[in-house]
Amino acid sequence: MKMQNFKYEGSGLNRFFGPLEAKIMEILWTTPLEMTIKDVQQKLDKAKVINFNTVMTVMNRLVDKGILQKKLVVRSFMYKPVVTRDEFMETQSKELTFDLIEEFGSLAVTHMVDALDKVDPELLDKLEQQIKQLKKDR
Template sequence: MKMHNFKYEGSGLNRFFGPLEAKIMEILWTTTAALTIKEVQAKLDQDKVMNFNTVMTVMNRLVDKGILQKNSVARSFMYKPVVTRDVFMETQSKELTFDLIEEFGSLAVTHMVDALDKVDPDLLDKLELKIKELKKDR
């Protein structure tokens, strides 16, 4: 699943989701079982009172986007993420990287390498190993 609205000004999940979507996803990702809308609403209510219909609308939009799975159980619906948070972030970062390289080519790669030096020196070693693996496989 590729998210189409990446926000540069956000951070974390807020780069991919609206504020309420991000809170809902965080709740569902930190819970091991599927939850109902009321259960999610109750967890959201710890911050402030949230309207049931608003939560339902947002959760159903996340289903439409392919982020949540919705199953009928008894007389209610249970929602759970399609993938884990880690898998989601891995997939989105990969898609974003591919898009940047496709559009900006060597400029994107150069800027990524420059950023590695500022963020974490160990990443340069990992990058060097990855490049060696790629060259070996060709």
């Protein structure tokens, strides 16, 4: 269930998935229960109904990619994400952070402080604490 890309465009799940895939994952991750294709289909934009087969195809591709799992229950399949949304975000942020540092090293560090300051200055303190913590632990 290795992601391929981190997209520059979009936000949230759209960074990792296609638009329809993202909507589907959003639904699966904000519903505590396993869901059938029909369940998901009905939760998608009521304005523009999406064909049942379309939803099925996309969901089964997500299964193929190891992102969803399906289980036969009585007459229909129940789908649910293999990992929780938190686990997913955790994995992605870890992966990307490492890749970023590996790829850009000091260049990334240079922008890091700037980015933190602009997006959420409190994170600067958090980062500072973590550095101190690490140094103490050694």
